[in-house]
Amino acid sequence: MPSVMKTLKYYDDRGFSQLYIYPSDKNSVNKIFNSCEIVSIKVPQIFLKQKILKSYHLFNKSRFLYFSFIYTFKIKRIVKNFNPNLIYAHLQYMPLTAYFLFQRKKPIFVRYYGLVDTYKYIANGGFYRFEENLIPFRMNFSGYILVNDGTAGDLVALKRGVKKEKILFLMNGVDDYPILTEKEKGDLKNSLNIRKDKPLFLFLNRITKLKGITFFIDFLKNFKERDNVTFLVIGDGEEREVLLEFLNSKKIDYRYIRYVPQGQTYRYYQISDLFLSFNILSSLNNPVLESIKNNTPVLSLKRGFNIDFLNDYIFCYDDVEKMVEVAKNYLHLLKNNDEKELILIKERLKEFKKNYIKSWDERMEKELYFIKERLKNV
Incomplete structure (x- = not known):
């Protein structure tokens, strides 16, 4: 993902209200810039241990239910009446909460991440079946996925049933550097x-x-x-x-x-x-x-x-x-x-x-256009 703070500042300067959510070891909310809230949600550490995710068993079902309901309730309680234009989430947790948390007219823009094991097991058709059945419904009806690593977009479209028009893939922008003598x-x-x-x-x-x-x-x-x-x-x-x-x-x-x-x-x-x-x-x-x-x-x-x-x-x-x-x-x-x-x-x-490779500004202009077009008349 592009630099989080740089991205948040970019959209804040253009009048967008934003919410950035990530799992942590404590609950907190901090307002930065003009209209941006950074929210951390306390999550049991066992649910953050990625190597356990290889197997599909009761643990993964419990983890899914936790992020779908308890995690969502914590976010609602902390955020309260904040209704931002743009919403981001750390790692893969936003798709789990999208439908429950944001039943509203404004679309959701999710910066999607995956892990190597996620790619491997979803590609084989045997990973997170319970979650997979719900994610296409949520994302197709309530939001869009922004990806920058060239890996998540096609995988989500192919294996999770999300419509390709719901996904924007742009590599990170890199500006020119001075050349050393x-x-x-x-x-x-x-x-x-x-x-x-x-x-x-x-x-x-x-x-x-x-x-x-x-x-x-x-x-x-x-x-x-x-x-x-x-x-x-x-x-x-x-x-x-x-x-x-x-x-x-x-x-x-x-x-x-x-x-x-x-x-x-x-x-x-x-x-x-x-x-x-x-x-x-x-x-x-x-x-x-x-x-x-x-x-x-x-x-x-x-x-x-x-x-x-x-x-x-x-x-x-x-x-x-x-x-x-x-x-x-x-x-x-x-x-x-x-x-x-x-x-x-x-x-x-x-x-x-x-x-x-595009410059930072060129890359962000394309993403901004994608978002503006989908915020029209909502």
């Missing part, structure tokens, strides 16, 4: 004590399980040529110590930066030879798009639905073993300075930028 690149590498003649692989993301830290560690374990690479890790999160302890225990050559302002990340993409992404939700996440925008090749875990087109532009594979093999081959290209093949790889990135 060779001297600026050299100075930045020197400041990090990185050898100019040693390939640099970048991981820039939150260091959490959802961002695939377990896969990253598996990759490092199996990448036998890792001594020939410097790894630049940028980010923070609950798995930070796990990752750093592993890097230190294996004496891997790495540099770690805990935080880089969003407007400065481009500098690190541009000094890197390869960007690594292990996101378990989507291969079309923001860091991947930003890397492509900075013309830095991407090696990504393939996650999503109907994204085979990515194979024409980046290295995108279903498993870590294949990623290791490709990293080894790519390292060989760098060592041999195979200009012909390296130029071809970057030309594919330019083609992707031309065909798919």
Whole structure:
């Protein structure tokens, strides 16, 4: 999803009232900007443990009923008389509450998320049957789904019976970045004590399980040529110590930066030879798009639905073993300075930028038009 706060501010500036709901460990409501309420709803932690969702049994039925009724009642009690134009929800919980909570004339706009297990089990036709029977009814009659990762839209339409005209798919917008000179690149590498003649692989993301830290560690374990690479890790999160302890225990050559302002990340993409992404939700996440925008090749875990087109532009594979093999081959290209093949790889990135990546404003204008058209005469 585009930056939550940036998106909320965008619509607030244009006179829309908004409600953003997410499950949390406490109940709270905060008003921001002119007419936007951020609501957190206390939810039993067991209902947030995604790995339990693989099996379809009494637990999942109980979880469904909880989010359909008790969760909905809590939202109603906290929000009271607020009747916003736009409603967003965290993860997949809004579809569960849409019909019960918002029986009104204004349509609902849901930012839909799914998890890798969700995609896998729904695709096989055996996941959340009880929920699936109700969601098409709710969404077809009461709202629209906004997706940005290229994965949820077709899957929901195909497997959950939601009409395609109810779904808007737009990749996140990425604005242009300044281009570093060779001297600026050299100075930045020197400041990090990185050898100019040693390939640099970048991981820039939150260091959490959802961002695939377990896969990253598996990759490092199996990448036998890792001594020939410097790894630049940028980010923070609950798995930070796990990752750093592993890097230190294996004496891997790495540099770690805990935080880089969003407007400065481009500098690190541009000094890197390869960007690594292990996101378990989507291969079309923001860091991947930003890397492509900075013309830095991407090696990504393939996650999503109907994204085979990515194979024409980046290295995108279903498993870590294949990623290791490709990293080894790519390292060989760098060592041999195979200009012909390296130029071809970057030309594919330019083609992707031309065909798919829009600026933030261009992307939001399309979404705004979609929403305005559906708010007419209501």
